[in-house]
Each structure stands twice: as C-alpha cells, then as structure tokens.
Amino acid sequence: MGFTVRQIARRADGGEIIRTRAFDGAELSVGRGSDCDIQLADLGLMLRHARLRLAGDGRVAVEAMGGVPLEIAGAFVTRADLDPGDNPTIMLAAHRLTLARGEDGGVLVTAERVLAAGDGSDAASEAQVFTLKKTLPSKRRLAWGLVVLILGLGLALPLWVMAGRQTVLPPALVTAAARNAAPVATPASGWQPDRVWSSGPLSTAHAGLANSCGACHAKPFEATTDTACIACHTPAAIPAHAPAARLARGQVPATGLVADVHKAFNLPEGRCASCHKEHEGPDGALQVAENFCTDCHRGLAARLPDTRLANVPDWGGHPAFKPTLVVQPSLTAPRFERVALAGARETSGLVYPHQLHLSTRNSVANMVRAQGLPGKNGLLACNYCHVPDSDGERFQPISMEKNCAACHDLAFARDGGVVRTLPHGKPEQAAGIIRDFYLGQALSPRAGVAAADRRLPGSEARLRTLAFTSPAQARAQADAAIAGIFGKGGTCAECHAITDTGGANLLTRFAISPVTLADHYLPKGRFPHKRHLSYDGRTGDAACISCHSGVPRSNLASDVLLPPLSQCATCHGGPQLATAAPATCATCHGYHYGESGHGGDALRVRLVVARRGE
Template sequence: MAQEFHLKLITQRSGGGDPIVRERRLEGLEATIGRAPDNDIVLADLSIDPQHARMRFIGPGRIGIESVSGLPFRVAGKSVQSAVVDAAGHPVVAFGEYTLSFAPGEEAEAVEVTVTREDDEHHASPGVFSLQAKVFGRRNMAWVLGSGIFLLCLAIPMIFVLFMANPKIHPDQQWSTGPLSKAHAFMEKDCKSCHANAFVAVRDEACLTCHTADPATAPKALDAARRLGSPFEPRLVAEHAAHADLEKATPLPPGFGRKVSVMVQRTLNHPTDRCASCHVEHTPAKGGDPTAPLSDKPKLVVVQDCESCHSQLKMRLAKTDLIDTPDWSKHPGFRALVMTQAGPKPSFQRVALDTAPQERNGLIFPHRLHLDPLGGVARQAIGLGKAAGYGAALECASCHRRDASGTSFLPIEMERDCADCHSLAYAKVGGELRDLPHGDLDKVVATLAGRTVSASGGSDRTRPGQIRPTAFAASGASAYRATFSRGGACYDCHTITWDGDTVRMAPVKLAAKYLPRGGFDHGVPEHGGPGLAKKGGFKCADCHRAQTSDKSGDVLIPDLAKCGTCHGQTTAKIAAADDADCTTCHSFHKPGQATPKPGHPPLRTLRWTEAITRREAGA
C-alpha cells in the first residue's frame, strides 16, 4: 500500500449533538496546509496564512512539517517553524484554533489525520435561565445588566470626565481591555497620547506623530517618540496610497453580517481603515491571565489581504495606473523604471521589459568585452595576478560588490572597481605619478591647464602606475584635447562631444533600482550570486544576460517569467521552488521592500543605541 494521508474533518454542531464527520483521501506524499481554498487541508482562521505550511512523508509513519510563510505552528505546546512527528506516538499539531491529530491508518503505511477546531463556547441549558423563566429570564437579565453597564461604564465616567477636574476614580481603567505591548508600555499612564479626544476612536494622526516616514516630518516623529519617553526607536512607515484612494479602493468584507458591521461602524464615526484597525493594542493574553508576559508589539489583525483590493481595483478606482492583479498567475509583466536622461535631475520612464528598453546613463561599458574569458580584458586580469585580487578572467563579483546587508550591491566606484585596469595617470612629477581627478569635469580641465601629458609607448589599456602612449603626449591645449579624444583617459568610458574648443561630457548616473515597487533579496541562496548559489539555485548569468550585452544602456534584469521558474512551483518540479505570495516581494508600509517576517525586527534591536549602531553599519 502506498503512503497517503486519510483526512478526517470533524465539525461541532452549534446546537450540540453529534459532530459532523467528513473523510477523504489525500493521494501523494505531500499535502499543503493553509487558509486558501486551494490547499489540501483548508483551515478557515484569519491567524493562519493563505499558504501556511507543508507536510510530507519522510519515512514509514514519519511526517515532516515545515512553515512556508514564516509563521510558526505549535507542537507539544512549543512554537516551531518545522518539526518531524511519528504517527505511532499520536502527536498533535496546532495551527491557530485548529488541531491536527496524527495516528497510524488502518491500511499499511497510511496515516490518519484528524482535523478539529477548538470551541470555547458553552451553551447554557435551556432549562435554566431560559426566556420562559419568570424571575431569571434572559430578557430581564439582559436589560438589568445592560442598564448597569451603561451607568457604570458610560454615564458615570462621562460625568467625571466632563464635570470634575480631579476625579478620585480613574474611569480609564474601566475601559482598558488589557495592558499595552512592550513597545508602547511607556505610555501606559498617558492615555491622551493616543486617545486624544474622549469617546472618539484612536485616529491615524496620533499614530503618525511617532511613526510617519514623510521626509519632511520624520525627524519630528523621532523627536516626539523621545519626548514621550520611548525606549525604542519607532518604525517609520509610509502611507500605502493617498487615504482617499485607499478608502475608495477597499471593498467591504465578505458576508452580509460583516458588511453591515463595517457600515454601522463607519456611520458611528468608527472607521475600519485606521492604523488601529490592523495594529490592535490592549490585547489581553489568551485566557485572560494577568500574569502572562506582554507581547513585544501590538497584535496584527489582517483586515484585508492584497488580493481583495487589487483583484478589481480599476472598478473601484477608475483613475489608477495599476493593473488588476487577482493572483500570481495574473501578475502583469515587469515595467522597469528606465532613465531617459541622466544628470543632477534625471528623468525616468516606466517601460515594459519585452520592448528591449535602453537607458541613457551616460556611460560606455560593454559587458560582453569585459566578461569574455578569451579576450584582452581577461588576459590583463590574469596578468594582474591574485595579489591584486584577480588572477583569472573577470566575473560579475569582480566589480559588483555586496553591501553590508548582503541583500544588494554597493554603487560602482571608478577608483575602487575600475582603476585597477583603467589608469588615470597623466604625468610623473618627481618620480610620482599624478592622477586626473575623477567625477568632476571642471577639475579635470583645470588640472590639465598648462600641463604636459607624456608617456612611454604601449597599449591603449594601461595598468595602474602607467601613463597612456606617447601618441597622445602633448602639452597645453593639445594635452587638454588629447585627454578627451580617442585613446585618451576619458574617451573609452564617457560620451564626449565638442562645442568648438569646449569639451562636453554626458553626466553619468547608474540606476540603483529598476523595479521600485518590489523588493528583491540577492542574499537568498536560491537567488544565486557570487558564492551563494546552492543546489537548485541560480547563477548571475542565469538571470542577467551580461555576456551578450554590448551597450551599457541595456536593461539587464529578467522578466516575470524567470521569477515564475521557481515561485508558485513545487519542489517536485524544481528544487528551488518557493511560494508566490504578494508579501514575498511587496510591503504595505514600505514600497519597494518585501514584508518582514512576523516579529522582525526584534524589539530589542530597536533600542536607540542599537538602532543607531545598525544604521551606521548599513543594515
């Protein structure tokens, strides 16, 4: 008998009685778990990700379970990211309010999986406190308790707040549903920091006092957090879009009851699209244990997911430039942000990659020439030797160097990345070489004024410590023109034009990011890169066709189809398979970055001293 899962779904009846039991077989060695309906095991709980985990057979009766979303699950009361269980031990694995109980199946090598949902509701016996009871009827009790709550928790506190300057009771304590998280615990006794107006829900303005990422007001936000006594540096967030557009683009939640609830809240001036709608404070620990440890950050409640807004966005927001994206299979092709004019104020345009766009970055650089393993550049790199950091043909990592975070690359610098092969020496004075200043045309012209450019014969390409050939040896105005003419120090890499006797050089600006609305982490092993690619991963050349590029204006980033090689696939098809969730590349509050994993960054790293150290390190 082949290994397979026998799934048993148990549903409790709301009115009591025997539960409903549904059974089916899951063929294959692997099964997916999550909230989305396309999973093998569907768990309808908002605390569970659409694609939460994957389980598979790793031996007779042994099942390996691993999280694919980054959110943990519980095994034997412990929160874990992966676990191996043996059906013979009847283990229980918990996802949110659901439990998966494993046991050996009746057939050989089969495993029985029983899915149940915890139900904490208790139904009172209709024989006691029923609607028909004369004294303790539910209707009478409801009126008495409701009136008491109104008086004690609304009318009396309102009188104290409005008519007494120094009340001896603290009505705020009656309204607090629980303690603040550790991140906001410093405001425990300063309710007005968030609750600016009595009996009005917390507004976004209160949150943005400390958390706005607007460049004009971000410094004031940090100062406000310090002034309020925060021991942590607040996370600065940007608006996902203009608030008016967000309000129009957000659909009502599914279900008649939820739609009515949202409409009533909005009518009563309790908006459901506030910061506090998703980031909920005063959340008591499960079970209401007052001694339970505080959570580090406010509880995150998923009110809307990406697909609910972006599936029919143009219908609700007609003027948007965004394309409806209901799921990964309908994701539009990449449109790179291409530079159409370099300079101090460069111009950019979004262009589809399938049109072979060209950018005007002012640089002359043929990747094919530099990466040819049999060309002159390769021979020169070999000649420089290992002591100089070469000794072999150039590769991507010879010039593209990772930044401190490991997720991206440092900007190209001529002196660091090019000068080993491209000398800027123009003269030797007192036995010492003099180099032309790089990056400022006016300084180059001033340096050459009245100077002599001289050198011994040799190749046009010069190593450090050498000057260009005598064919360009000249002085005065001739030296000035020779430097910017064919064979001159500036001619090979820069776009040179002449206006009479005045040289013009196109400004150079290299793009730092072609896809500003998405995040891509070069530090992921499956994404490859120098020294990082593992089995199933990729090398630089698999995505960036630099070996065939003769122009620096070529946009050498892959289209969406290359991402689809791994994302949205299974490990049975490709070893580097991964999910295709929106949050893998996009973030609600930080455009151009992936959504951080739950709990990241850890609260302890946000203390002011550690945060400053992290920024200085470039992390």
C-alpha cells in the same frame, strides 16, 4: 463433587433475584475483589476476605485470609471445619453465607445480604463514604460564587483600574516610532488587571505596551482607533498609502451584516488595524495577509477609472516588471521613465560592456590576475563592482576610485619618480593640467620627464621622453595629447560617451555625457539581495548569473539586465501554492513609503521621475 453458589439479590419491590453458578474446583475465594469466586459488594470486607476448601469426609474448611476473624455460630474464629449437613452460617459484614448438602453430593453455598443497604457498607454508598460533599458549598452556591469572582476579576477590577490610570507611553518607543526606526522591544514587567482581556501576546514592536492596554484602547469595549496609532507613528514618519479620498474610493465597501457589525463595534474601513493585527504573536503587527491587498487591487480600475495601476487579482495575475530607467543623465536633475522590461534600453551616459569584463582570456583577465582582484580564472567577480550596502538590500554607489581605477588609471606622464595623474570628472581641469605640464617642460626642461601613451589594461605602459625646442611645439603636442585622451579611442572614451563639438578651444571642445546610475530599478518593490545569495545550490557569481542570465552576453551599457517576473516564479508564488518560497504581496511591496509613492520604498536621492503608463 464441587461447589454450587447461589447469590440472592433483592429488588426494590421485595422480590428476589437468584444467580446460580457451579464450580468444579475444591476451593472458593470470597471477598470484595473482582477476582473472587464469590464477589460481595460490601465495604466491610477485604478484597480477598475468606477461603472455602473441601476437606475429607465431605466437610468444608473455612479460613480467614486477611487475618480478620469470621463470625461462625456466634463466635469469631480465623479457621473452622464445618459440616454442610448442619447448615452452618458464616457472617461476613452485611452478608451471610449458608452451607448445605447439594443434590449431586457437592456443597451448596447461599450468599445473601441480611443487613439493610442504608448502613453505608454497600457499593451504592461507597462513593459517599469518601466524598467531600458535606464539607463544601452546594453546586449552586459554587456556581454563583464563580460568576461573581469572574465578573469581579475579569470586568469590575479592570474597569476600575482603567478609569483611574493615567497611561504614559514609553519615551523610547515613541521616539523610535516617530523616526520610523527599528522597534524598541522593551519587555513588560508586572501585571495589570486589564491584561485578562488580552486575546494573545503583542508583537515585538509593541512588547513595551503589554502592561499599558490604555495606550491603544483609549476606551473600554471600543476598538483601537487611528488616533491611538498616530500618537506614536506620526504621519511625517509613516506617510499615507494614498490620498485619503482616493483610498476610500478604491476600497471595497462592506455590505450587509458585515457592515452592520463594523458600525456597531466602531470598525471603520481602512483603519490602521484593518491590516496590522495585534495580539497575534511576535510578528503579528508586521504580517499583512495577502487578501488585504488583493481585495482592493483585484478590481481597482472599476472603482477608480482614472487609476494608472493595473488590476492584480493574485500572484498569477501580477503584471510584468516595469523598471524605472535613466533616459536623460544629469549631474543635478536626471530624468527617469518607467517602461516595460521587454526590449527596454537605458541611457546612463556610461560605456560598460559586461561581456568584456567577464572574460577569462583578454586584457581585463590579465589585469585581474596581475592585481589580485577578486575573481576566478581571471573572470572579474560581480561583487568587485556591486558591493552590498549595510542592510544587504541593494548596493553601494559605484565610483571610479573604488571600482575602476585599479585597471583604468589616469596617468598621463612620469616626472622623475612621480607619476602624474588627471582628476576624474573634471575635463576642463584635466585639459589645463596637460597643457600646463607640457609648457612647463618646454620653458624649464627637467630630466626624466616622459609622457605615457594610452594602453590597454594589463599591458605595459609606453613612455615617450618629453623634450621641446619651443613653447609652440609643446603647445601643439599638448593639444594632441588632449585630443588623444578625450577623442575617439582615447582613455576617457573607454567608459564615457563623448561628443566632439569641433570647437577651437580644446579646453571646452569635448563634451562628456554625465553619468547617472539608477540605484533602484523597481522602486515599487524591494528585493533583499542578502536573502538570495544562493540559488538551486549555486553561490557567488553563479547565483548572480542564475537570475541575471543576460550579463555574460551583454556588450552594451544600455542593456537592462533585470530578470523577468517569470524568473521570480521559479521559487516564489502565492502562499497557497506549493513553491519553494511562498510569498504574499508584502514580501516585495511596502505600504507607507513616501516619495516613490505606494508600493515601494523611498529612493535614496530625490528623483525627477517622468512615469509612462504607470
């Protein structure tokens, strides 16, 4: 014995759909919930509304589960015992349950809807019971309203504001741009309607213009022109990449659809914004994609047959370094040449063997230890001479006083408790001082006056008492001292190239070659040393020598100790390569850099450069 449930649903044409299920249990649950044995889609019912249970003598106990009375035989009760043989009915909102005896002795329960579905209690109308459809405008009206709102806020209002606004550039921003100084990142405040057209945040350099769209976009719906750029970035502060005519000839012209689009939207080739893309985040305007360079330089020689620049298709096709070296030192107008790195020699006028100064067992090492100079085990540290400049890009100029005098002193005599020294860089004056000192001792002898013989750094000074019997003897010894200082093996010859002319006048007999030290061997690029203070886990001198590997073995100042391009490639490569530090053209090369021309930054002194094979 058990329950048999027949659920009757009606089709639109009036026909019936009957579903029959048998339950072996002695209890049935009825309600709107999906877990009920008899589920009735009726909002008038609770999730679990009633329960039917087989009682003794074949009767059925009916009980209201939610406290809502049940309508049985016209009366509302919460509990009743029914005899299925009497075919009793139970009204549940829009549905009716009819009990009867089943053929197998069980109870047959027939469930059917008896009220029309239009009374709002069926499942199909459930969504409309809670809908706001009647309180809101129609979908069509909402759509048109949104269109009008978008056109008003996104087009009409910005146009009206732009037409009536006088754009004023921030003075601090203009001043910084005119001096090519660091950008002034003034945070923008407030809100302007035309900002709804912005495709993204401005770069840090232009952050102060976030609420001044008209500063760059002079006309609505027209791309930024170069005129807007040079209003701040004057040509004097930011020189052109190359002469305009050559630049135009060297560029790859747009063709076809691309050319038509550029013309339609006023996007001429070679404009500032072709490379400097704004609205791409804090670094957007300063980030230049590699293809902006290689598109022109890949086949530049074909478009500019007279160019001296090599074609550079990508990182793998980069030409070998060609450093700018001193070929004729001069105090006023040194001459430089740009030559191939392989086998290059430099004539700086200086005599400086790196190997001698990087030993741990010679007189230099002894002086390093005695003077407490920076170094390890007597090996002089690289940064004792090569001191980074303020921006960490290159190094401060090397001078005798700062970098050499600790070991190479210019003392020539002791006068009582005073050590007499010679001026550096003034040979005629130095010779005159020696001669006057010796003659003065001859004419007016003083006790405790001694001459200092030449000594190696780190060794004890040897003194000779100066006592003369006549001015002629003093003159002869003074001339000998001058010849010893400037001659071969003398104090000055340790570091300088000296020519003995053989002249009778010792004050002008020795010609000392002027010294010119290049402060930038690769003016076509830049190398920030401050970002390369470690290499493969090595720091300090070890990191320096990792790149400048020839330094410990160099015996000649003419050696060019720059690393080759292959050394750079151990870490760097194109942005598409899986290298430790991917790089683009702009990583090493600039664009707007005056005197040294395209591709590098300006030399700190004006150079007379004789380029060869550029």
